[in-house]
Amino acid sequence: MxxxxxxxxxxxxxxxxxxxxxxxxxxxxxxxxxxxxxxxxxxxxxxxxxxxxxxxxxxxxxxxxxxxxxxxxxxxxxxxxxxxxxxxxxxxxxxxxxxxxxxxxxxxxxxxxxxxxxxxxxxxxxxxxxxxxxxxxxxxxxxxxxxxxxxxxxxxxxxxxxxxxxxxxxxxxxxxxxxxxxxxxxxxxxxxxxxxxxxxxxxxxxxxxxxxxxxxxxxxxxxxxxxxxxxxxxxxxxxxxxxxxxxxxxxxxxxITYLFMNNILYDLGGETSVTSYAIAGRMLMFAMFPVLGVTQGFLPIAGFNYGANNFQRVKETLNTAIKYAAILASLVFILLMIFPENIARMFTSNAEVLRQAPNDMRWVFAATPIIAWQLIGAAYFQAIGKAKPALLLTLSRQGFFFIPLIFILPRFYGELGVWISFPISDVLATIVTAYFLNREIKKNLIPKDVQS
Incomplete structure (x- = not known):
């Protein structure tokens, strides 16, 4: 070799x-x-x-x-x-x-x-x-x-x-x-x-x-x-x-998110809700591994070519990574929408948890197909050495949207408000990331003569 x-x-x-x-x-x-x-x-x-x-x-x-x-x-x-x-x-x-x-x-x-x-x-x-x-x-x-x-x-x-x-x-x-x-x-x-x-x-x-x-x-x-x-x-x-x-x-x-979620869910639904969240969290760890792998693989390619001023390759890397990650995220979404009951049974035989966990899991993964934009977009700024936008976009989903939502929405929708906070924060963070990413591409990755 x-x-x-x-x-x-x-x-x-x-x-x-x-x-x-x-x-x-x-x-x-x-x-x-x-x-x-x-x-x-x-x-x-x-x-x-x-x-x-x-x-x-x-x-x-x-x-x-x-x-x-x-x-x-x-x-x-x-x-x-x-x-x-x-x-x-x-x-x-x-x-x-x-x-x-x-x-x-x-x-x-x-x-x-x-x-x-x-x-x-x-x-x-x-x-x-x-x-x-x-x-x-x-x-x-x-x-x-x-x-x-x-x-x-x-x-x-x-x-x-x-x-x-x-x-x-x-x-x-x-x-x-x-x-x-x-x-x-x-x-x-x-x-x-x-x-x-x-x-x-x-x-x-x-x-x-x-x-x-x-x-x-x-x-x-x-x-x-x-x-x-x-x-x-x-x-x-x-x-x-x-x-x-x-x-x-x-x-x-x-x-911090785990700390808040465990306390809020315990107050709203007791141990059953906390267990349901634990199952969903475990699935996040396993199910998203291919998308996280694409993100990790993207970082050195984008950083190297940005350092070499080969911006066309940077742009191609960005587009390819988002495409691959989106396809993998969509496959994860389909599997979790179809088989949440089977997945829950792998973790527990508790009847109350099995009644609740599949529906909760569907909410947690409801916006998974679009998450590639958010993950790759935030990673892009880290790869090219722009710490401030990388930090803000990385924290946007959980820090700026999800944590406030889990305190606000349950006041109106009870425990359902906690679960719908997942897809809402995913969508909002993806919109914000797409905006900044698109602006960065137009500013630094597209030649000036092409823009004009």
């Missing part, structure tokens, strides 16, 4: 290139989603339901710290893609070095604080009563590995920015597969309980990092950094953080 270069992002046919980038990303996202589901089943069956509750207490803390790595990775990868497109390899190397330093400094600081105030943090996130002790065991061990996870999440986006999607996919699959294997060994065979679950998770991060280090030491990577690249450069740090904040803010809004 011929050696793959980042320069392929600027030369290969867009359709072929987008599939090559998006397919591994989609598979990686799918494997990670399946890992979360199967891991929960293993822990629940081999340790007990209290263990599931304990892990749920810890995950928001550990994932938020690890999300710093993802944010730094996505912010820096946008710079790297554009730098490679402009043949500015020194800037790409300096950016990668700064990403490593930032990730280590921030995550190690937060982990230190997290360990010092472990009891307070666990209690605040719901680790009370019988949940506290297993949560603390899991928390302390997993937090040791969180900086490693953050480095893996950061480096994974850089691998994709180099135009190496298959290796990025392998990096996503290694911790998922190894975690399940070590769950079986540590929990089921050796009976290590919560310690076993925690060490299985932490060691899976280490295996992933070993693979990533091998990738960058081998001839597979074009980014060969040295110690001089690790020194922080303020302009680069500023650009990384401004672009990365888009991802971090999105993660924060998602967490």
């Amino acid at each position: 011929a050696k793959i270069s980042s320069q392929d992002l600027g030369t290969q046919p867009i359709s072929k290139l987008l599939i090559k980038q998006a397919l591994p990303a989609s598979i990686g996202i799918l494997v990670m989603s399946l890992n979360i589901l199967v891991d929960t089943i293993f822990v629940g069956n081999w340790i007990g339901s209290t263990a599931i509750a304990a892990i749920n207490v810890v995950l928001p803390v550990s994932f938020f710290i690890a999300a710093l790595g993802m944010s730094i990775g996505i912010g820096g990868s946008s710079i790297i893609s554009r730098a490679l497109g402009a043949d500015n390899y020194e800037k790409a190397l300096k950016t990668f070095g700064n990403q490593i330093t930032l990730t280590l400094v921030l995550t190690l600081t937060m982990v230190t604080v997290g360990l010092l105030f472990a009891n307070t943090i666990i209690d605040s996130f719901g680790g009370k009563g019988a949940i506290f002790e297993p949560a603390k065991i899991y928390y302390q061990i997993v937090l040791y590995g969180v900086p490693v996870l953050a480095l893996c999440m950061m480096a994974n986006t850089v691998i994709r920015a180099e135009g190496k999607p298959k290796f990025a996919m392998y990096a996503m699959m290694i911790p998922s597969v190894s975690n399940l294997l070590m769950d079986y060994i540590f929990i089921n065979l050796l009976d290590y309980g919560m310690e076993g679950a925690a060490w299985a998770t932490t060691l899976s991060y280490v295996f992933c990092l070993v693979f990533i280090l091998w990738f960058y030491k081998s001839d597979k990577s074009e980014l060969k950094i040295n110690f001089s690249h690790l020194g922080l450069n303020f302009p680069i740090v500023k650009e990384i953080t401004s672009l990365g904040f888009v991802t971090l803010a999105r993660q924060a809004v998602v967490s």
Whole structure:
């Protein structure tokens, strides 16, 4: 097989290139989603339901710290893609070095604080009563590995920015597969309980990092950094953080949304409504993986060609990505409209939930066919380094429309108001994104002589 270069992002046919980038990303996202589901089943069956509750207490803390790595990775990868497109390899190397330093400094600081105030943090996130002790065991061990996870999440986006999607996919699959294997060994065979679950998770991060280090030491990577690249450069740090904040803010809004939804639905419909929402949320994670894969595949292609001033290819990439994502989103929509009852039965046998969940799921996914415009449009601004519109458009659906709607509409329509907030916010966010995207295309991607 011929050696793959980042320069392929600027030369290969867009359709072929987008599939090559998006397919591994989609598979990686799918494997990670399946890992979360199967891991929960293993822990629940081999340790007990209290263990599931304990892990749920810890995950928001550990994932938020690890999300710093993802944010730094996505912010820096946008710079790297554009730098490679402009043949500015020194800037790409300096950016990668700064990403490593930032990730280590921030995550190690937060982990230190997290360990010092472990009891307070666990209690605040719901680790009370019988949940506290297993949560603390899991928390302390997993937090040791969180900086490693953050480095893996950061480096994974850089691998994709180099135009190496298959290796990025392998990096996503290694911790998922190894975690399940070590769950079986540590929990089921050796009976290590919560310690076993925690060490299985932490060691899976280490295996992933070993693979990533091998990738960058081998001839597979074009980014060969040295110690001089690790020194922080303020302009680069500023650009990384401004672009990365888009991802971090999105993660924060998602967490806030879950907090509000659980409380509002519990007040309106009790545990049945909360369970119905949990099923819909789980399906969002699984069903949208191909669309998210196209979005991930789109980013390095658009960033590279924008950096190379090849605006015609940027426009073609944008149109192709929206078309592919829209087709996939429509297929998801059709399946969920036809088979919501069958899907709900996969999660529960509770009669009340089964009566409610299918209809709720239809509302949640009612506007799915148009969501491609919103996802790709927001990602476009992040890919070309425009942090402010990327941030505003990324937050528009949940932050500006959905959260206000779930407080307003239930006053008039009861619980139905919560569910119809999903398609309404999707439509409004898509309209806003389409407007700004169309304006950006006319301003920067269409030659002046064509416009006149």
